[in-house]
Amino acid sequence: MTNIGRKTWAFAGGNIPLETRGPxxxxxxxxxxxVLNPSSKSASLELTVFYEDKEPIGPYEIKIAAHRTxxxxxxxxxxxxxxxxxxxxxxxxxxxxxxxxxxGRLDSSSGEIKQQGFVxxxx
Amino acid sequence: MTNIGRKTWAFAGGNIPLETRGPxxxxxxxxxxxVLNPSSKSASLELTVFYEDKEPIGPYEIKIAAHRTxxxxxxxxxxxxxxxxxxxxxxxxxxxxxxxxxxGRLDSSSGEIKQQGFVxxxx
Amino acid sequence: MTNIGRKTWAFAGGNIPLETRGPxxxxxxxxxxxVLNPSSKSASLELTVFYEDKEPIGPYEIKIAAHRTxxxxxxxxxxxxxxxxxxxxxxxxxxxxxxxxxxGRLDSSSGEIKQQGFVxxxx
Amino acid sequence: MTNIGRKTWAFAGGNIPLETRGPxxxxxxxxxxxVLNPSSKSASLELTVFYEDKEPIGPYEIKIAAHRTxxxxxxxxxxxxxxxxxxxxxxxxxxxxxxxxxxGRLDSSSGEIKQQGFVxxxx
Numbered sequence: 035m036t037n038i039g040r041k042t043w044a045f046a047g048g049n050i051p052l053e054t055r056g057p058x059x060x061x062x063x064x065x066x067x068x069v070l071n072p073s074s075k076s077a078s079l080e081l082t083v084f085y086e087d088k089e090p091i092g093p094y095e096i097k098i099a100a101h102r103t104x105x106x107x108x109x110x111x112x113x114x115x116x117x118x119x120x121x122x123x124x125x126x127x128x129x130x131x132x133x134x135x136x137x138g139r140l141d142s143s144s145g146e147i148k149q150q151g152f153v154x155x156x157x
Numbered sequence: 158m159t160n161i162g163r164k165t166w167a168f169a170g171g172n173i174p175l176e177t178r179g180p181x182x183x184x185x186x187x188x189x190x191x192v193l194n195p196s197s198k199s200a201s202l203e204l205t206v207f208y209e210d211k212e213p214i215g216p217y218e219i220k221i222a223a224h225r226t227x228x229x230x231x232x233x234x235x236x237x238x239x240x241x242x243x244x245x246x247x248x249x250x251x252x253x254x255x256x257x258x259x260x261g262r263l264d265s266s267s268g269e270i271k272q273q274g275f276v277x278x279x280x
Numbered sequence: 281m282t283n284i285g286r287k288t289w290a291f292a293g294g295n296i297p298l299e300t301r302g303p304x305x306x307x308x309x310x311x312x313x314x315v316l317n318p319s320s321k322s323a324s325l326e327l328t329v330f331y332e333d334k335e336p337i338g339p340y341e342i343k344i345a346a347h348r349t350x351x352x353x354x355x356x357x358x359x360x361x362x363x364x365x366x367x368x369x370x371x372x373x374x375x376x377x378x379x380x381x382x383x384g385r386l387d388s389s390s391g392e393i394k395q396q397g398f399v400x401x402x403x
Numbered sequence: 404m405t406n407i408g409r410k411t412w413a414f415a416g417g418n419i420p421l422e423t424r425g426p427x428x429x430x431x432x433x434x435x436x437x438v439l440n441p442s443s444k445s446a447s448l449e450l451t452v453f454y455e456d457k458e459p460i461g462p463y464e465i466k467i468a469a470h471r472t473x474x475x476x477x478x479x480x481x482x483x484x485x486x487x488x489x490x491x492x493x494x495x496x497x498x499x500x501x502x503x504x505x506x507g508r509l510d511s512s513s514g515e516i517k518q519q520g521f522v523x524x525x526x
Contacts, residue, residue, distance in 0.1 A: 038167055038249055038280065044407055046472055047437030047505035047520060068170030070207055070247035084439055084472050103169055103207050103247040124439035124472040124503065126407055134247065134278050136170035144516055147267055151170060152275045152398065152521045155503050157407065161290055161372055161403065191293030193330055193370035226292055226330050226370040257370065257401050259293035270390055274293060275398045275521065284413055284495055284526065314416030316453055316493035349415055349453050349493040380493065380524050382416035393513055397416060398521045 036073045039132030040156040045125055050109055052120040053143040061142045067127075068105040070134040071098040077131050083117060084124040091115050098133070105138075125154075159196045162255030163279040168248055173232055175243040176266035184265045190250075191228040193257040194221040200254050206240060207247040214238050221256070228261075248277075282319045285378030286402040291371055296355055298366040299389040307388045313373075314351040316380040317344040323377050329363060330370040337361050344379070351384075371400075405442045408501030409525040414494055419478055421489040422512040430511045436496075437474040439503040440467040446500050452486060453493040460484050467502070474507075494523075 051063035071077040076099055082092035094111050098104045108117050108125075117123060127135065139150040174186035194200040199222055205215035217234050221227045231240050231248075240246060250258065262273040297309035317323040322345055328338035340357050344350045354363050354371075363369060373381065385396040420432035440446040445468055451461035463480050467473045477486050477494075486492060496504065508519040 038165060039278070042407060044439060044441070044503040045505055045522070046439035046503045047435075047474065047507055049474075066170075068245065068247065070167060070169035070249070072167070072207065072249055084441065084470060086472050086474070090470050101207060101213050103209050103245055105170065105172075105209070105245045122437065122472055122474045124437065126439070126441055126503075134167040134169045134249075136168055138170050139520070141518065146269065146515065147271065148516065148518050149264065149271050149273060150518060150520050151262070151273050153168070153278050155408070155522050155525070156278070161288060162401070189293075191368065191370065193290060193292035193372070195290070195330065195372055224330060224336050226332050226368055228293065228295075228332070228368045257290040257292045257372075259291055261293055269392065270394065272387065272394050272396060274385070274396050276291070276401050279401070284411060285524070312416075314491065314493065316413060316415035316495070318413070318453065318495055347453060347459050349455050349491055351416065351418075351455070351491045380413040380415045380495075382414055384416050392515065393517065395510065395517050395519060397508070397519050399414070399524050402524070 037132055038072045039134045041129045041132055043127040043135045043154050043156045045137055045154040048123040048125060049121065050117060050119045051141045051143045055142050055145045061147065063142050064107040064109045064140055066105055066107045066138045068103060068136045068138065069098050070103045071100060073131040074100050075131050076100055077129050077133050079127055079129045082126045086122050160255055161195045162257045164252045164255055166250045166258045166277050166279045168260055168277040171246040171248060173240060173242045174264045174266045178265050178268045184270065186265050187230040187232045187263055189228055189230045189261045191226060191259045191261065192221050193226045194223060196254040197223050198254050199223055200252050200256050202250055202252045205249045209245050283378055284318045285380045287375045287378055289373045289381045289400050289402045291383055291400040294369040294371060295367065296363065296365045297387045297389045301388050301391045307393065309388050310353040310355045310386055312351055312353045312384045314349060314382045314384065315344050316349045317346060319377040320346050321377050322346055323375050323379050325373055325375045328372045332368050406501055407441045408503045410498045410501055412496040412504045412523050412525045414506055414523040417492040417494060419486065419488045420510045420512045424511050424514045430516065432511050433476040433478045433509055435474055435476045435507045437472060437505045437507065438467050439472045440469060442500040443469050444500050445469055446498050446502050448496055448498045451495045455491050
Protein backbone atom coordinates (compact mmCIF):
# COMPACT_ATOMS: atom_id res chain seq x y z
CA MET A 35 0.00 0.00 0.00
CA THR A 36 2.96 2.28 0.49
CA ASN A 37 3.47 3.03 -3.19
CA ILE A 38 -0.01 4.35 -3.95
CA GLY A 39 -0.21 7.82 -5.48
CA ARG A 40 1.77 10.11 -7.75
CA LYS A 41 4.76 12.38 -7.29
CA THR A 42 3.53 15.24 -9.48
CA TRP A 43 0.23 17.11 -9.16
CA ALA A 44 -0.99 20.35 -10.69
CA PHE A 45 -4.01 22.61 -11.04
CA ALA A 46 -4.55 25.70 -13.15
CA GLY A 47 -7.55 27.63 -11.82
CA GLY A 48 -6.72 28.85 -8.33
CA ASN A 49 -8.23 32.12 -7.03
CA ILE A 50 -8.68 32.80 -3.31
CA PRO A 51 -11.80 34.93 -2.69
CA LEU A 52 -11.11 38.34 -1.16
CA GLU A 53 -14.08 38.64 1.14
CA THR A 54 -15.34 36.52 4.02
CA ARG A 55 -18.70 36.66 5.75
CA GLY A 56 -19.25 34.62 8.89
CA PRO A 57 -17.12 33.45 11.81
CA UNK A 58 -13.44 32.70 11.22
CA UNK A 59 -11.70 30.39 10.66
CA UNK A 60 -14.50 27.98 9.63
CA UNK A 61 -16.18 30.45 7.28
CA UNK A 62 -13.02 32.13 6.03
CA UNK A 63 -13.00 32.05 2.23
CA UNK A 64 -10.09 29.90 1.20
CA UNK A 65 -8.57 27.35 -1.11
CA UNK A 66 -6.83 24.35 0.33
CA UNK A 67 -5.01 21.16 -0.52
CA UNK A 68 -5.38 17.86 1.30
CA VAL A 69 -2.50 15.43 0.94
CA LEU A 70 -2.48 11.76 1.91
CA ASN A 71 0.96 10.22 2.36
CA PRO A 72 0.43 6.45 2.41
CA SER A 73 4.15 5.72 2.24
CA SER A 74 6.33 4.67 5.13
CA LYS A 75 8.63 7.65 4.50
CA SER A 76 8.01 11.30 5.34
CA ALA A 77 6.86 13.23 2.26
CA SER A 78 8.61 16.46 1.28
CA LEU A 79 6.53 18.55 -1.11
CA GLU A 80 7.73 21.47 -3.15
CA LEU A 81 5.04 23.77 -4.53
CA THR A 82 5.58 26.33 -7.24
CA VAL A 83 2.94 29.03 -7.76
CA PHE A 84 2.35 30.33 -11.29
CA TYR A 85 0.69 33.65 -12.14
CA GLU A 86 -0.75 35.44 -15.15
CA ASP A 87 1.69 38.30 -15.23
CA LYS A 88 4.81 37.53 -13.23
CA GLU A 89 7.44 34.86 -12.74
CA PRO A 90 6.59 31.71 -10.77
CA ILE A 91 7.31 31.85 -7.05
CA GLY A 92 8.61 28.96 -4.97
CA PRO A 93 9.40 26.52 -3.71
CA TYR A 94 6.93 26.42 -0.86
CA GLU A 95 7.89 23.46 1.31
CA ILE A 96 5.38 21.18 3.02
CA LYS A 97 6.15 18.05 5.01
CA ILE A 98 3.74 15.19 5.72
CA ALA A 99 4.72 12.40 8.09
CA ALA A 100 4.59 8.79 6.98
CA HIS A 101 1.04 7.30 7.05
CA ARG A 102 -0.54 10.68 7.69
CA THR A 103 -2.73 13.27 5.94
CA UNK A 104 -2.29 17.02 5.98
CA UNK A 105 -4.70 19.77 4.95
CA UNK A 106 -3.38 23.30 4.47
CA UNK A 107 -4.90 26.51 3.11
CA UNK A 108 -3.18 28.45 0.37
CA UNK A 109 -4.16 31.56 2.35
CA UNK A 110 -1.66 30.46 4.99
CA UNK A 111 1.39 29.95 2.77
CA UNK A 112 3.74 32.84 3.46
CA UNK A 113 7.25 31.57 2.80
CA UNK A 114 8.72 32.62 0.38
CA UNK A 115 5.70 34.93 -0.24
CA UNK A 116 1.95 35.13 0.47
CA UNK A 117 -0.37 34.34 -2.46
CA UNK A 118 -2.37 37.50 -3.20
CA UNK A 119 -6.16 37.24 -2.85
CA UNK A 120 -8.54 37.53 -5.82
CA UNK A 121 -5.68 36.69 -8.16
CA UNK A 122 -5.57 33.84 -10.65
CA UNK A 123 -2.84 31.30 -9.92
CA UNK A 124 -1.86 27.73 -10.68
CA UNK A 125 0.18 25.19 -8.76
CA UNK A 126 2.70 22.49 -9.53
CA UNK A 127 3.48 20.18 -6.64
CA UNK A 128 6.37 17.74 -6.67
CA UNK A 129 6.79 15.16 -3.90
CA UNK A 130 9.71 12.85 -3.12
CA UNK A 131 7.30 9.95 -2.53
CA UNK A 132 3.93 9.13 -4.11
CA UNK A 133 1.02 10.98 -2.50
CA UNK A 134 -2.72 11.45 -3.12
CA UNK A 135 -4.05 15.01 -3.41
CA UNK A 136 -7.46 16.73 -3.27
CA UNK A 137 -8.31 20.37 -3.91
CA GLY A 138 -10.92 22.20 -1.83
CA ARG A 139 -12.49 25.65 -1.97
CA LEU A 140 -14.81 27.56 0.34
CA ASP A 141 -16.29 30.88 -0.76
CA SER A 142 -18.35 32.78 1.81
CA SER A 143 -18.09 36.17 0.09
CA SER A 144 -21.78 36.37 -0.82
CA GLY A 145 -22.87 35.50 2.72
CA GLU A 146 -23.75 32.00 1.64
CA ILE A 147 -21.14 29.26 1.74
CA LYS A 148 -20.08 27.65 -1.53
CA GLN A 149 -17.90 24.57 -1.47
CA GLN A 150 -15.97 22.80 -4.19
CA GLY A 151 -13.78 19.73 -4.23
CA PHE A 152 -12.02 17.77 -6.92
CA VAL A 153 -8.94 15.75 -7.75
CA UNK A 154 -6.23 17.81 -9.51
CA UNK A 155 -4.29 16.67 -12.56
CA UNK A 156 -1.54 14.14 -11.78
CA UNK A 157 1.18 12.31 -13.68
CA MET B 158 -17.57 -5.76 -19.42
CA THR B 159 -16.60 -7.61 -16.27
CA ASN B 160 -13.06 -6.23 -16.12
CA ILE B 161 -13.93 -2.54 -16.09
CA GLY B 162 -12.57 -0.50 -13.21
CA ARG B 163 -9.58 -0.38 -10.86
CA LYS B 164 -8.58 -2.25 -7.75
CA THR B 165 -7.11 0.71 -5.87
CA TRP B 166 -8.84 4.01 -5.09
CA ALA B 167 -7.94 6.84 -2.73
CA PHE B 168 -8.95 10.32 -1.62
CA ALA B 169 -7.22 12.75 0.70
CA GLY B 170 -9.70 15.40 1.82
CA GLY B 171 -12.41 13.71 3.86
CA ASN B 172 -14.16 15.60 6.68
CA ILE B 173 -17.67 14.68 7.87
CA PRO B 174 -19.57 17.80 9.01
CA LEU B 175 -20.54 17.82 12.68
CA GLU B 176 -23.94 19.45 12.45
CA THR B 177 -27.12 18.54 10.64
CA ARG B 178 -30.18 20.69 10.05
CA GLY B 179 -33.28 19.11 8.58
CA PRO B 180 -34.95 15.70 8.66
CA UNK B 181 -32.77 12.60 8.98
CA UNK B 182 -31.54 10.55 7.26
CA UNK B 183 -31.97 12.46 3.96
CA UNK B 184 -30.56 15.72 5.32
CA UNK B 185 -27.97 14.20 7.64
CA UNK B 186 -24.58 15.74 6.87
CA UNK B 187 -22.41 12.94 5.56
CA UNK B 188 -19.72 11.73 3.23
CA UNK B 189 -20.29 8.58 1.23
CA UNK B 190 -18.80 6.26 -1.33
CA UNK B 191 -20.68 4.64 -4.18
CA VAL B 192 -19.12 1.51 -5.63
CA LEU B 193 -20.07 -0.23 -8.86
CA ASN B 194 -18.96 -3.84 -9.15
CA PRO B 195 -19.35 -4.79 -12.81
CA SER B 196 -17.53 -8.09 -12.37
CA SER B 197 -19.16 -11.50 -12.14
CA LYS B 198 -17.47 -12.07 -8.76
CA SER B 199 -18.39 -10.60 -5.40
CA ALA B 200 -16.11 -7.66 -4.52
CA SER B 201 -14.36 -7.56 -1.15
CA LEU B 202 -13.11 -4.08 -0.29
CA GLU B 203 -10.67 -3.17 2.43
CA LEU B 204 -10.60 0.46 3.48
CA THR B 205 -7.87 2.07 5.52
CA VAL B 206 -8.53 5.46 7.13
CA PHE B 207 -5.62 7.89 7.50
CA TYR B 208 -5.52 10.82 9.93
CA GLU B 209 -3.43 13.90 10.59
CA ASP B 210 -2.18 12.93 13.99
CA LYS B 211 -2.57 9.23 14.62
CA GLU B 212 -1.89 5.85 13.05
CA PRO B 213 -4.11 4.63 10.20
CA ILE B 214 -7.10 2.53 11.24
CA GLY B 215 -8.44 -0.47 9.34
CA PRO B 216 -9.27 -2.52 7.56
CA TYR B 217 -12.95 -1.68 7.23
CA GLU B 218 -14.52 -4.44 5.15
CA ILE B 219 -17.24 -3.87 2.56
CA LYS B 220 -18.75 -6.47 0.26
CA ILE B 221 -20.56 -5.77 -3.02
CA ALA B 222 -22.31 -8.58 -4.86
CA ALA B 223 -21.49 -9.31 -8.50
CA HIS B 224 -23.18 -6.92 -10.96
CA ARG B 225 -24.39 -4.63 -8.19
CA THR B 226 -23.74 -1.16 -6.78
CA UNK B 227 -23.48 -0.18 -3.14
CA UNK B 228 -23.57 3.24 -1.51
CA UNK B 229 -22.44 3.62 2.10
CA UNK B 230 -21.84 6.60 4.36
CA UNK B 231 -18.56 7.01 6.20
CA UNK B 232 -20.69 8.12 9.16
CA UNK B 233 -21.94 4.53 9.40
CA UNK B 234 -18.59 2.74 9.46
CA UNK B 235 -18.06 1.53 13.02
CA UNK B 236 -15.91 -1.59 12.79
CA UNK B 237 -13.07 -1.45 13.79
CA UNK B 238 -13.84 2.15 14.89
CA UNK B 239 -16.14 5.07 14.04
CA UNK B 240 -14.62 7.95 12.05
CA UNK B 241 -14.78 11.07 14.23
CA UNK B 242 -16.82 13.99 12.88
CA UNK B 243 -15.24 17.30 11.88
CA UNK B 244 -11.88 15.58 11.54
CA UNK B 245 -9.68 15.49 8.44
CA UNK B 246 -9.17 12.00 7.06
CA UNK B 247 -8.13 10.21 3.89
CA UNK B 248 -9.01 6.80 2.51
CA UNK B 249 -7.25 4.04 0.63
CA UNK B 250 -9.53 1.35 -0.75
CA UNK B 251 -8.25 -1.93 -2.13
CA UNK B 252 -10.59 -4.35 -3.89
CA UNK B 253 -10.04 -7.95 -4.99
CA UNK B 254 -11.75 -7.23 -8.33
CA UNK B 255 -11.87 -4.04 -10.43
CA UNK B 256 -14.59 -1.62 -9.31
CA UNK B 257 -15.70 1.93 -10.15
CA UNK B 258 -15.96 4.45 -7.29
CA UNK B 259 -17.56 7.86 -6.72
CA UNK B 260 -17.29 10.14 -3.70
CA GLY B 261 -20.28 12.13 -2.43
CA ARG B 262 -20.78 14.72 0.28
CA LEU B 263 -23.84 16.41 1.77
CA ASP B 264 -23.44 19.30 4.20
CA SER B 265 -26.62 20.64 5.83
CA SER B 266 -24.88 22.34 8.74
CA SER B 267 -25.71 25.88 7.62
CA GLY B 268 -29.39 25.01 7.13
CA GLU B 269 -28.92 24.94 3.40
CA ILE B 270 -27.91 21.74 1.64
CA LYS B 271 -24.56 21.62 -0.12
CA GLN B 272 -23.70 18.67 -2.31
CA GLN B 273 -20.44 17.55 -3.87
CA GLY B 274 -19.51 14.63 -6.06
CA PHE B 275 -16.36 13.56 -7.86
CA VAL B 276 -14.28 10.60 -8.92
CA UNK B 277 -11.42 9.81 -6.49
CA UNK B 278 -7.87 9.03 -7.52
CA UNK B 279 -7.40 5.49 -8.87
CA UNK B 280 -4.54 3.34 -10.10
CA MET C 281 -8.39 14.89 -33.86
CA THR C 282 -10.81 12.11 -34.70
CA ASN C 283 -9.30 9.59 -32.28
CA ILE C 284 -9.61 11.64 -29.11
CA GLY C 285 -11.50 10.04 -26.24
CA ARG C 286 -12.23 6.63 -24.77
CA LYS C 287 -14.62 3.82 -25.63
CA THR C 288 -15.53 2.87 -22.03
CA TRP C 289 -16.92 5.18 -19.36
CA ALA C 290 -18.54 4.47 -16.01
CA PHE C 291 -19.89 6.10 -12.87
CA ALA C 292 -21.11 4.58 -9.63
CA GLY C 293 -23.16 7.15 -7.72
CA GLY C 294 -26.27 7.97 -9.75
CA ASN C 295 -29.53 8.92 -8.01
CA ILE C 296 -32.20 11.04 -9.73
CA PRO C 297 -33.98 13.28 -7.20
CA LEU C 298 -37.69 12.58 -6.81
CA GLU C 299 -38.99 16.09 -6.38
CA THR C 300 -38.84 19.18 -8.55
CA ARG C 301 -39.65 22.75 -7.62
CA GLY C 302 -39.78 25.40 -10.32
CA PRO C 303 -40.72 25.53 -14.01
CA UNK C 304 -40.08 22.45 -16.15
CA UNK C 305 -38.06 21.38 -18.01
CA UNK C 306 -35.27 23.79 -16.97
CA UNK C 307 -35.74 23.25 -13.24
CA UNK C 308 -36.67 19.56 -13.42
CA UNK C 309 -34.41 17.62 -11.08
CA UNK C 310 -32.33 15.34 -13.25
CA UNK C 311 -29.06 13.62 -13.98
CA UNK C 312 -27.63 13.78 -17.47
CA UNK C 313 -24.74 12.76 -19.64
CA UNK C 314 -23.10 14.92 -22.27
CA VAL C 315 -21.18 13.09 -24.97
CA LEU C 316 -18.79 14.60 -27.50
CA ASN C 317 -18.12 12.50 -30.58
CA PRO C 318 -15.06 13.99 -32.25
CA SER C 319 -14.72 11.10 -34.69
CA SER C 320 -15.75 11.14 -38.34
CA LYS C 321 -18.01 8.13 -37.73
CA SER C 322 -21.37 8.03 -36.01
CA ALA C 323 -21.05 6.83 -32.40
CA SER C 324 -23.25 3.99 -31.13
CA LEU C 325 -23.35 3.85 -27.34
CA GLU C 326 -24.65 1.01 -25.23
CA LEU C 327 -25.44 1.83 -21.61
CA THR C 328 -25.99 -0.73 -18.89
CA VAL C 329 -27.63 0.38 -15.64
CA PHE C 330 -26.59 -1.33 -12.40
CA TYR C 331 -28.62 -1.36 -9.19
CA GLU C 332 -28.19 -2.27 -5.54
CA ASP C 333 -30.68 -5.07 -5.42
CA LYS C 334 -31.53 -6.35 -8.89
CA GLU C 335 -29.89 -7.48 -12.12
CA PRO C 336 -28.40 -4.88 -14.48
CA ILE C 337 -30.73 -3.57 -17.17
CA GLY C 338 -29.74 -2.74 -20.73
CA PRO C 339 -28.56 -2.04 -23.22
CA TYR C 340 -29.90 1.45 -23.65
CA GLU C 341 -28.84 2.64 -27.09
CA ILE C 342 -27.77 6.19 -27.89
CA LYS C 343 -26.46 7.48 -31.20
CA ILE C 344 -24.35 10.59 -31.73
CA ALA C 345 -23.60 11.81 -35.22
CA ALA C 346 -20.01 12.36 -36.34
CA HIS C 347 -18.51 15.67 -35.09
CA ARG C 348 -21.44 16.35 -32.81
CA THR C 349 -22.32 16.48 -29.10
CA UNK C 350 -25.43 15.10 -27.45
CA UNK C 351 -26.82 15.74 -23.97
CA UNK C 352 -29.52 13.44 -22.60
CA UNK C 353 -31.17 13.06 -19.21
CA UNK C 354 -31.31 9.71 -17.47
CA UNK C 355 -34.89 10.66 -16.56
CA UNK C 356 -35.77 10.30 -20.24
CA UNK C 357 -34.35 6.83 -20.87
CA UNK C 358 -37.32 4.49 -21.18
CA UNK C 359 -36.22 1.65 -23.46
CA UNK C 360 -35.81 -1.09 -22.24
CA UNK C 361 -37.05 0.41 -18.93
CA UNK C 362 -37.26 3.74 -17.08
CA UNK C 363 -34.72 4.34 -14.30
CA UNK C 364 -36.65 4.68 -11.04
CA UNK C 365 -36.28 8.01 -9.18
CA UNK C 366 -34.59 8.30 -5.78
CA UNK C 367 -32.81 5.00 -6.41
CA UNK C 368 -29.06 4.43 -6.39
CA UNK C 369 -27.68 3.32 -9.75
CA UNK C 370 -24.44 3.11 -11.68
CA UNK C 371 -23.71 3.18 -15.40
CA UNK C 372 -21.30 1.50 -17.77
CA UNK C 373 -21.18 2.99 -21.23
CA UNK C 374 -19.46 1.33 -24.16
CA UNK C 375 -19.03 3.14 -27.47
CA UNK C 376 -17.89 1.83 -30.86
CA UNK C 377 -15.66 4.91 -31.34
CA UNK C 378 -13.76 7.03 -28.81
CA UNK C 379 -15.93 9.72 -27.19
CA UNK C 380 -15.59 12.27 -24.38
CA UNK C 381 -18.19 12.20 -21.58
CA UNK C 382 -19.33 14.54 -18.79
CA UNK C 383 -21.84 13.89 -16.00
CA GLY C 384 -24.26 16.57 -14.84
CA ARG C 385 -26.84 16.80 -12.06
CA LEU C 386 -29.50 19.34 -11.16
CA ASP C 387 -31.42 19.05 -7.91
CA SER C 388 -34.27 21.52 -7.34
CA SER C 389 -36.04 19.46 -4.66
CA SER C 390 -35.32 21.91 -1.84
CA GLY C 391 -36.56 24.88 -3.87
CA GLU C 392 -33.02 26.00 -4.49
CA ILE C 393 -31.10 24.72 -7.49
CA LYS C 394 -28.01 22.62 -6.88
CA GLN C 395 -25.74 21.75 -9.78
CA GLN C 396 -22.91 19.26 -10.11
CA GLY C 397 -20.62 18.33 -12.95
CA PHE C 398 -17.62 16.06 -13.31
CA VAL C 399 -15.81 13.70 -15.62
CA UNK C 400 -16.69 10.02 -15.01
CA UNK C 401 -14.18 7.19 -14.83
CA UNK C 402 -12.86 6.08 -18.23
CA UNK C 403 -10.53 3.43 -19.58
CA MET D 404 9.19 20.65 -14.43
CA THR D 405 8.76 22.01 -17.93
CA ASN D 406 7.22 18.84 -19.37
CA ILE D 407 4.31 18.52 -16.95
CA GLY D 408 0.85 18.34 -18.49
CA ARG D 409 -0.87 17.13 -21.63
CA LYS D 410 -1.27 18.45 -25.15
CA THR D 411 -4.90 17.40 -25.65
CA TRP D 412 -7.87 18.28 -23.43
CA ALA D 413 -11.60 17.99 -23.97
CA PHE D 414 -14.96 18.40 -22.29
CA ALA D 415 -18.44 17.52 -23.47
CA GLY D 416 -21.01 19.38 -21.36
CA GLY D 417 -20.57 23.10 -21.94
CA ASN D 418 -23.58 25.44 -21.72
CA ILE D 419 -23.20 29.16 -20.91
CA PRO D 420 -26.21 30.41 -18.91
CA LEU D 421 -28.28 33.09 -20.63
CA GLU D 422 -29.14 35.27 -17.68
CA THR D 423 -27.05 37.16 -15.16
CA ARG D 424 -28.16 38.73 -11.89
CA GLY D 425 -25.75 40.92 -9.97
CA PRO D 426 -22.90 43.27 -10.82
CA UNK D 427 -20.77 42.54 -13.90
CA UNK D 428 -18.22 41.24 -14.61
CA UNK D 429 -17.80 39.34 -11.30
CA UNK D 430 -21.35 37.97 -11.27
CA UNK D 431 -21.72 37.50 -15.02
CA UNK D 432 -22.83 33.94 -15.70
CA UNK D 433 -20.01 32.29 -17.59
CA UNK D 434 -17.93 29.22 -18.32
CA UNK D 435 -14.17 29.54 -18.37
CA UNK D 436 -10.95 27.66 -18.83
CA UNK D 437 -7.80 28.15 -16.79
CA VAL D 438 -4.57 27.02 -18.41
CA LEU D 439 -1.19 26.60 -16.73
CA ASN D 440 1.78 26.56 -19.07
CA PRO D 441 4.72 25.23 -17.04
CA SER D 442 6.96 24.91 -20.07
CA SER D 443 9.74 27.31 -21.04
CA LYS D 444 8.09 27.85 -24.44
CA SER D 445 5.02 29.93 -25.25
CA ALA D 446 1.92 27.71 -25.60
CA SER D 447 -0.28 28.01 -28.69
CA LEU D 448 -3.71 26.47 -28.15
CA GLU D 449 -6.24 25.67 -30.80
CA LEU D 450 -9.80 25.13 -29.62
CA THR D 451 -12.56 23.53 -31.66
CA VAL D 452 -16.16 23.95 -30.54
CA PHE D 453 -18.62 21.11 -31.20
CA TYR D 454 -22.40 21.48 -31.27
CA GLU D 455 -25.48 19.26 -31.29
CA ASP D 456 -26.78 20.31 -34.65
CA LYS D 457 -24.11 21.98 -36.75
CA GLU D 458 -20.53 21.53 -37.90
CA PRO D 459 -17.68 22.21 -35.45
CA ILE D 460 -16.30 25.75 -35.45
CA GLY D 461 -12.66 26.70 -35.03
CA PRO D 462 -9.88 27.00 -34.47
CA TYR D 463 -10.03 29.56 -31.71
CA GLU D 464 -6.43 30.55 -30.92
CA ILE D 465 -5.15 31.24 -27.43
CA LYS D 466 -1.57 32.00 -26.45
CA ILE D 467 -0.07 31.56 -22.99
CA ALA D 468 3.43 32.80 -22.26
CA ALA D 469 6.07 30.46 -20.85
CA HIS D 470 5.72 29.89 -17.07
CA ARG D 471 2.36 31.66 -16.94
CA THR D 472 -1.32 30.89 -16.38
CA UNK D 473 -4.24 32.30 -18.32
CA UNK D 474 -7.96 32.26 -17.50
CA UNK D 475 -10.46 33.13 -20.24
CA UNK D 476 -14.24 32.97 -20.46
CA UNK D 477 -15.95 31.15 -23.31
CA UNK D 478 -18.35 34.10 -23.37
CA UNK D 479 -15.47 36.24 -24.64
CA UNK D 480 -14.36 34.06 -27.56
CA UNK D 481 -15.51 35.82 -30.72
CA UNK D 482 -13.05 34.84 -33.46
CA UNK D 483 -14.03 32.99 -35.65
CA UNK D 484 -17.51 33.18 -34.03
CA UNK D 485 -19.15 33.80 -30.65
CA UNK D 486 -20.46 30.74 -28.79
CA UNK D 487 -24.24 31.13 -28.46
CA UNK D 488 -25.63 31.25 -24.90
CA UNK D 489 -27.88 28.53 -23.48
CA UNK D 490 -26.60 26.11 -26.11
CA UNK D 491 -24.93 22.77 -25.47
CA UNK D 492 -21.35 22.61 -26.71
CA UNK D 493 -18.16 20.62 -26.27
CA UNK D 494 -14.51 21.58 -26.65
CA UNK D 495 -11.36 19.94 -27.92
CA UNK D 496 -8.18 21.83 -27.12
CA UNK D 497 -4.83 21.01 -28.71
CA UNK D 498 -1.63 22.66 -27.48
CA UNK D 499 1.86 22.63 -28.98
CA UNK D 500 3.38 22.09 -25.52
CA UNK D 501 2.04 20.21 -22.47
CA UNK D 502 -0.32 22.32 -20.35
CA UNK D 503 -2.60 21.80 -17.34
CA UNK D 504 -6.27 22.79 -17.68
CA UNK D 505 -9.21 23.42 -15.34
CA UNK D 506 -12.84 24.12 -16.20
CA GLY D 507 -14.91 26.64 -14.24
CA ARG D 508 -18.54 27.72 -14.31
CA LEU D 509 -20.48 30.49 -12.60
CA ASP D 510 -24.27 30.63 -12.86
CA SER D 511 -25.99 33.66 -11.33
CA SER D 512 -29.24 33.30 -13.30
CA SER D 513 -31.36 32.41 -10.28
CA GLY D 514 -30.04 35.37 -8.27
CA GLU D 515 -27.85 33.07 -6.25
CA ILE D 516 -24.34 32.25 -7.39
CA LYS D 517 -23.53 28.64 -8.27
CA GLN D 518 -19.94 27.63 -8.93
CA GLN D 519 -18.44 24.52 -10.43
CA GLY D 520 -14.89 23.44 -11.12
CA PHE D 521 -13.27 20.26 -12.38
CA VAL D 522 -10.46 18.85 -14.44
CA UNK D 523 -11.50 18.02 -18.02
CA UNK D 524 -10.59 14.84 -19.86
CA UNK D 525 -6.99 14.74 -21.13
CA UNK D 526 -4.82 12.39 -23.13
